[in-house]
Amino acid sequence: MEFEHISVLPEEVIAGLAIKPDGIYVDCTLGGAGHSSRIASQLNENGHLIGIDQDEDAIKVATERLKQYQCKIDIVHSNFKNLEAILNDLNIEYIDGILFDLGVSSYQLDEADRGFSYMQDAPLDMRMDKTQDFSAYNVVNEYDEEQLNHIFKTYGEERWSKRIAEFIVKYRQEKKIETTGELVDIIRRAIPAAVRKKATGHPAKRIFQAIRIEVNNELGILENTFKTAVKHLNKGGKIAVITFHSLEDRITKNVFKELSRGCICPPHLPICVCNHKPEIKLCSKAIKPSKYEMDDNSRSKSAKLRVAEKL
Structure with missing residues (x-):
């Protein structure tokens, strides 16, 4: 069966990541390279795309589909919970943007023997x-x-x-x-x-x-991985997360809220003594697919995109 998957919110993701032509970007859920292809198309020969996926079928398809682009591309067969180790192995300390497209792909749902x-x-x-x-x-x-x-x-x-x-x-x-x-x-x-x-x-x-x-273990790895991602973002770098159900979205929202907080002193203190600084700022409220996209791709109906910027 051919690996078919329609990436949701594609234009909104690219707009949210605000791609720099020579930047370093990570797609933590590579899939069939739908989002990654759009990212790679905006990178020049000095740009760098890192794609991560734990599905071997996705790795094979994405490798072929990304051959046409001029930027440097590294494709890693792993779970994105290993983000820290993956970046270390590639000798990369800071990145300019990172995407998480959570949930199961259309291919996995449609491939009967996968049991999804x-x-x-x-x-x-x-x-x-x-x-x-x-x-x-x-x-x-x-x-x-x-x-x-x-x-x-x-x-x-x-x-x-x-x-x-x-x-x-x-x-x-x-x-x-x-x-x-x-x-x-x-x-x-x-x-x-x-x-x-x-x-x-x-x-x-x-x-x-x-x-x-x-x-x-889809939910158990999210909080720590999001925090690792933010830690490795350059100033002005973006983290974008697409969720498909309330549990994923709640975790994303709570982590973003925690990392965007300034003072964490007890409310009764008259002045701030913690000197705690926010790490990110929220770029917008949750973005949902357009009616046109939902009509064209019914599986996009529950999707939400949240984007934050590293301070």
Whole structure:
């Protein structure tokens, strides 16, 4: 299957990063090089693009698609949680811009055997990095009822998390759950029929999101990585983050808020004694896709872009 993925908010990302032709830029979620191609097209021969992805399929496709550009390009097969080590290995201390396009790509959703989609029957997988051992199979078959309830409620914000966890554990007593189709059937049976009839979305959507987040530790790595990124930005450099659900966006918003704060003295002190300085300033409120983009690409509807500048 060809690696097809429509990058969301492409023009807004480029405008937010304010590309310098000879700058150094990092795309922490390279994917099919949609955003990276736009960045590279604005860099001259002195510019430098670093693309990071943990998906080997993405690495192969992006490597080919970026060959046409004149800037220096380094493509790294890794998780962006290793940003510090990646920059050290490349002998780079400061960069001019960095992009995080969070979540799962259209290619991963559409490639049935990756097990990300509740619309196609496939082995339970959901690994963004296929070299790791831990997969959705382990979560679904090895987590106890309390653990399942926790991730469904926390990462999926699923109202029926406890009941779904109970049904999964009961089903497991007879046989292992091996496919996405089996899991979808269990989820359907766990949610009362009257609730399913009134619901507008697929009953398995939130559960699949929760399992995917758990398998890939998507939320646990964000805060520290964002702070590492800001630390390595040149003055005036930009950090841009695209999120697709409220949990990612909340973390992004809170980190940006923390790093943009000045004085952190207790409110009762008459004067500032902490001398704490803000590290970034927010460039705008969260940017959402245009109606035209949402009509053209339904998967962009939940996207939000936040951009901040290093002080």
